[in-house]
Amino acid sequence: MGCGDALEAIGGAYFGQGAGQIFMGSVNCVGNEAILSACESRRTGMYDHSKDAGVICNPSLRLIDGHNSCSGRVEVLFNGIWGTVCDDGWDASDAAVVCREMGCGDVIEAKSAAYFGQGSGPVWISDLQCSDTESRLRDCKSGGWGRGTCGHEKDAGVICKDNVRLVSGTNPCSGRVEVLLAGQWGTVCDDGWDASDAAVVCRQLGCGDVIEAKSAAYFGQGSGPVWISDLQCSNTESRLRDCKSGGWGRGTCGHEKDAGVICTGECKPFNS
Ligand SMILES: [Ca+2]
Ligand SMILES: [Ca+2]
Known part of the structure; x- marks a missing residue:
C-alpha cells in the first residue's frame, strides 16, 4: 500500500464490516511478502464480516513541535528517512491536504519560514501544487521529491483544527x-x-x-x-x-x- 511499516493489526471489523465475498481466512504471512496474495491462507471454513481485518500503517507524514497533535512542522517519510517540506509555493491548499491526511479538521493556517522551528534531515519537497482535492500529500503535483536546494529556515508548517x-x-x-x-x-x-x-x-x-x-x-x-x-x-x-x-x-x-x-x-x- 506504500504506507511504510505496520503499526497495528486490528481484527473484529474495527473499520466497519465489508460486504461481498471474503477472499482470505487464516492468513499466515512471514512479513517479507511483497503482496498479500503471496501469503499462505486458507479459504475453507466459515467466515463472516464480523472478523474483517484492518491495519494501521506506520505514518508517512507527521506534525512536529506544534501546540497539539494537529499543528506543527510538516515532516514526510521518503526513502525511509524523515525530512521536511520547503515553503516555496506552500499555501492553504497544500496545508489542507496535510490536515486531511493527518485525520485532523480543516486547515486554519499554512505556516512558513520554520514557524515551528527548523527540522533536520533532507528537505524532501518544494513547490507543492495541491488542488485541495488530494487525500494524501504524495498525490499532489510538486517540484519533485528530493530535488530541491531549500534550507531548513524555510520549513513549512500547518495549523489544522483538531480532530x-x-x-x-x-x-x-x-x-x-x-x-x-x-x-x-x-x-x-x-x-x-x-x-x-x-x-x-x-x-x-x-x-x-x-x-x-x-x-x-x-x-x-x-x-x-x-x-x-x-x-x-x-x-x-x-x-x-x-x-x-x-x-x-x-x-x-x-x-x-x-x-x-x-x-x-x-x-x-x-x-x-
Ligand atoms: Ca475510562
Ligand atoms: Ca502550493
Whole structure:
C-alpha cells in the first residue's frame, strides 16, 4: 500500500464490516511478502464480516513541535528517512491536504519560514501544487521529491483544527465531546467515561485540567455515529486516539449516553 511499516493489526471489523465475498481466512504471512496474495491462507471454513481485518500503517507524514497533535512542522517519510517540506509555493491548499491526511479538521493556517522551528534531515519537497482535492500529500503535483536546494529556515508548517472538539458548552473548553473519524464527526459513549478520559481531551485541546467528566448527554445529544466507548485512558496520553478503548466504530451506544467534559481552561487559541 506504500504506507511504510505496520503499526497495528486490528481484527473484529474495527473499520466497519465489508460486504461481498471474503477472499482470505487464516492468513499466515512471514512479513517479507511483497503482496498479500503471496501469503499462505486458507479459504475453507466459515467466515463472516464480523472478523474483517484492518491495519494501521506506520505514518508517512507527521506534525512536529506544534501546540497539539494537529499543528506543527510538516515532516514526510521518503526513502525511509524523515525530512521536511520547503515553503516555496506552500499555501492553504497544500496545508489542507496535510490536515486531511493527518485525520485532523480543516486547515486554519499554512505556516512558513520554520514557524515551528527548523527540522533536520533532507528537505524532501518544494513547490507543492495541491488542488485541495488530494487525500494524501504524495498525490499532489510538486517540484519533485528530493530535488530541491531549500534550507531548513524555510520549513513549512500547518495549523489544522483538531480532530476533537467540544460542542454546546458554556465556553470553548466545555461541552459534548466530538471526534472526527473517517471524515465524519461523531460522539463518545459514556460507558466507562471518567475523569482520566476527560483529562486527555482537555489536554489535547489546550484547555488545561479537567474539572468534571459529564455523562448522559449533559450537553445535549449529538448526531452521527457514536464513535467510541469504554475509553480507558491512563491520563498520560496526549491524544484521545492513543487511549485504550472498546474500539472505534464498534459500539451500540445511543446518543442519550453522549459524553461531555468541563475543563479549567477557557483559552483555545488554535481551535476556536
Ligand atoms: Ca502550493
Ligand atoms: Ca475510562
